[in-house]
Amino acid sequence: MQPSQRPLNFGVDLRLRSKLQFDAVYAGGRRLDDRFFALRVKANGLAHPRVGLAVAVKTAGNAVKRNRLRRLVRESFRLAQGELPAVDIVVAAKFAAAGAPATSLRDSLATLWKRVASTCASS
RNA sequence: GGAGUCGGCCGGACGGUCGCUGCGUUUCUCACGAAAUGUGGAGGAAAGUCCGGGCUCCUGUGGACAAGGUGCCAGGUAACGCCUGGGCGGCGUGAGCCGACGGAAAGUGCAACAGAAAGCAAACCGCCGAAGCGUCAGAAAUGGCGCUGGCAAGGGUGAAAGGGUGCGGUAAGAGCGCACCGCGGACGUGGCAACACGGACGGCACGGCAAACCCCACCUGGAGCAAGGCCAAAUAGGAAAGUCGCCACGCAAGUGGCAGCGUGAGUCCCGCGUGCUUUCGGGUAGGCCGCUCGAGGUCGCCGGUGACGGCGAUCCCAGAGGAAUGAUCGUCCUCGACAGAACCCGGCUUACAGGCCGACUCCACCU
Secondary structure, three states, X not given: OOOOOOOOOOOXXXXXXXXXXXXXXXXXXXXXXXXOEEEEEEEOXXXXXXXXXXXXXXXXXXXXXXXXXXXXXHHHHHHHHHHOOOEEEEEEEOHHHXXXXXXXXXXXXXXXXXXXXXXXXXO
């Protein structure tokens, strides 16, 4: 694990904020998914990665569970951002994520971040 | 101590580290902003969106009708379908709980099945044989049978059969008479009222359903913060102004050609006649406001049975926007339920691990 250049912040510039940005990722993004999450990844041409979340109340069960999932994903991204290339990532939760324990969700995300790093480095 | 009723409250705690976000202060920056630091950051239901209001825009001179809602009385409130107090009815040994609880004497309608009959009285089984007629017996009185009839006590059907019980009465019966109960009820008394109490008199009628239509009284304009307002790129289109190539012919209007553009290395054919610049208004993306100081919280005093109201002091207590309020470590306990603000309030309803406080009731026991 190499030391990060940036502090592990999660400011406004690290999030996808508009429909335009989301659409761009959906249009040109590469797919990566596992049991709990489906990712869309696309190079953004910036100096850092950005993330956007797509978790519906319907998927999570209710609003509280939805918030819990979103926070978990964001925290995982925040801690892993130093290892990620400059890409935009949209993380969509699957139904299986709704009832899963937090530790397995975190493991799943950590693996996905590594896959993102390796695929984008090779291409 | 056990069982229970009602009301109120809480909804893991503390500390460290890493993050997100509103506001204040300081520093830096031409500025956008950035950093540091301090401080605030989900709920009792934030939920369902079922009522009531504020706010905003649209519409309307008022009113009537329609449609919808509410429905014992009085009060509280900005308002309510909410709350408080009272009345009536029902349930419970009780504390208490439950109730769409106006009108059936304005009209229309409904009641399956059963039953003779379901709203106007009717008679299946039954009871009677006093009265009238016939007939039989008898000398007659009288008696038997039948018919015309009388009756609604008993049986039976039904959710409901037109007061109940008893005595008298009668051919048998019947409020036919009487007593008590029930019902209606002029009027009187108490109460703001709902209503309660008494009750001359009536002899019993006026059955039920209005969560059937309906009648009566009262209430209600529509849409919603994606309301609504402001600023405002790029592109296309609109308006105005300026400019609008060169040559030939013509006084001029104009005509023709070249250049130009579509169009590409060039040529031919075809099409276009404007193009450019500036400004203006509408307006999209985007941004800002609305956006949190409010029918506000806490405490005290006063008025009121109470809901609540008045006065005074004091506090500022989320404001996001692909949507913050989290993650992690440690310690402790009773090992943590339902659940996430989205313009704001007042209610109702629904979900919920566990716990605390107060008042009261019943049972048992002790003194």
